[in-house]
Amino acid sequence: MFYPEKRRNSMARRSYPTDLTDAQWALITRHFQPERRGGRPRQTDRRAAVDAIFYLSRTGCQWRMLPADFPPRGTVWWYFRRWRLDGVWVRLHRNFRVAARVKAGCRSDPTVVIMDALELFGRNMNRGDSHEGGGVIHPFEEDGPCQHLCRQRFGHGFRSILTRD
Known part of the structure; x- marks a missing residue:
C-alpha cells in the first residue's frame, strides 16, 4: 500500500x-509568525x-x-x-518595493503611479441566447468588471483593483 x-x-x-x-x-x-508557546510543536x-x-x-x-x-x-x-x-505577502511586497526604490535613489513612497484600466468581457449566459449551446458574446451591451493596474516608475506593481460597474 x-x-x-x-x-x-x-x-x-x-x-x-x-x-x-x-x-x-x-x-x-521575520515576516512569518514565530513558534507559539504551548500547544503542539510545529512539525x-x-x-x-x-x-x-x-x-x-x-x-x-x-x-x-x-x-x-x-x-x-x-x-x-x-x-x-x-x-x-x-497580510504577509502584501508586507513582503511593500518592503521589497521600498528597498528597491531607496537603492535606486528615489523616495520610499512613489509620488506618481501609472494607472491602466482593462474592461473584462465575457459571455452573458442569463439572456437566454444560445449559440451552439454556449451562449453569445455581447461585449458592448453590458458593462463588465474592470481591472485597474497601478505601476510605479520602475514597473513594479503598486496596486491592482477589480471593480464592477
Whole structure:
C-alpha cells in the first residue's frame, strides 16, 4: 500500500531553482509568525512551506501536482492561506518595493503611479441566447468588471483593483 506521508518523511529533499538561499531567507524570516508557546510543536518547517509556495507560484503547477519532497499540499495550502489573511505577502511586497526604490535613489513612497484600466468581457449566459449551446458574446451591451493596474516608475506593481460597474 502507498503512504505518501511515509515517502515524504523518508526522502531527502531535492533542491529546486525556486528555493530560497540562506541570505534570502534571513531577509524574510521575520515576516512569518514565530513558534507559539504551548500547544503542539510545529512539525512543518516554515522555510519548506515558503519554498513550496514559491515553487507553485513560479511553475504554475496545480496544488495536486506539488512534488512529494515538499510538505503535504494541504499543509502548504494552510500556511499560504494563513499568511495571505495575515497580510504577509502584501508586507513582503511593500518592503521589497521600498528597498528597491531607496537603492535606486528615489523616495520610499512613489509620488506618481501609472494607472491602466482593462474592461473584462465575457459571455452573458442569463439572456437566454444560445449559440451552439454556449451562449453569445455581447461585449458592448453590458458593462463588465474592470481591472485597474497601478505601476510605479520602475514597473513594479503598486496596486491592482477589480471593480464592477
